[in-house]
Amino acid sequence: GQQVMQIPQYQHVQEGEDFTTYCNSSTTLSNIQWYKQRPGGHPVFLIQLVKSGEVKKQKRLTFQFGEAKKNSSLHITATQTTDVGTYFCAGTTSGTYKYIFGTGTRLKVLA
Amino acid sequence: DVKVTQSSRYLVKRTGEKVFLECVQDMDHENMFWYRQDPGLGLRLIYFSYDVKMKEKGDIPEGYSVSREKKERFSLILESASTNQTSMYLCASSLSNRVVYGYTFGSGTRLTVV
Numbered sequence: 001g002q003q004v005m006q007i008p009q010y011q012h013v014q015e016g017e018d019f020t021t022y023c024n025s026s027t028t029l030s031n032i033q034w035y036k037q038r039p040g041g042h043p044v045f046l047i048q049l050v051k052s053g054e055v056k057k058q059k060r061l062t063f064q065f066g067e068a069k070k071n072s073s074l075h076i077t078a079t080q081t082t083d084v085g086t087y088f089c090a091g092t093t094s095g096t097y098k099y100i101f102g103t104g105t106r107l108k109v110l111a
Numbered sequence: 112d113v114k115v116t117q118s119s120r121y122l123v124k125r126t127g128e129k130v131f132l133e134c135v136q137d138m139d140h141e142n143m144f145w146y147r148q149d150p151g152l153g154l155r156l157i158y159f160s161y162d163v164k165m166k167e168k169g170d171i172p173e174g175y176s177v178s179r180e181k182k183e184r185f186s187l188i189l190e191s192a193s194t195n196q197t198s199m200y201l202c203a204s205s206l207s208n209r210v211v212y213g214y215t216f217g218s219g220t221r222l223t224v225v
Contacts, residue, residue: 009151033213042201043154045213088153098169099214101146101154
């Protein structure tokens with residue numbers, strides 16, 4: 001079945017450093033979403049990417065969808081302590097609205 | 112703001128008990144989902160529903176059933192709870208099955224089966 005893997009599983013960075021998490025699917029996706037889960041909280045929707053090669057920005061966050069629509073990345077510039085949490089990608093194939101979530105990347109930011 | 116409310120934040124149940132986890136959303140969303148979240152495994156889909164009385168199995172439906180008698184309510188049932196069902200359970204909803212929207216999640220129910 002469809003699988004979505006994320007790397008790395010954990011990442012510790014010093015405040016001010018950049019951070020990137022990568023998401024890879026075993027099948028071609030129709031679109032991909034990204035979520036953030038703060039410690040003790042629930043996942044919160046960040047963004048959706050639909051087009052091949054699409055790049056979207058939200059302040060210090062840059063989201064990219066691969067040309068082949070099988071991978072995606074989230075890059076945070078100059079991390080802050082408020083960026084702490086687990087970041088999940090979630091992908092779906094065409095014809096379904098059921099999303100398969102990646103395993104998540106837990107980010108710790110050291111002040 | 113859309114609200115997805117899960118009836119309990121924490122639950123402790125005994126092995127063999129029948130357990131009901133309730134989820135209610137207040138924004139007329141068509142789709143509702145139940146996930147479980149375990150460390151290192153991410154979110155795994157148990158069941159989902161795209162309409163009243165409709166349900167489809169997700170990736171790990173064994174040991175679970177669901178009920179959606181009203182559009183706003185989606186219940187997850189553990190027919191006979193077992194210790195391997197100790198987990199965080201997350202309910203989610205999304206607006207429509209015609210256009211793709213992000214999920215809105217509830218706060219989760221942490222279930223411990225002893």
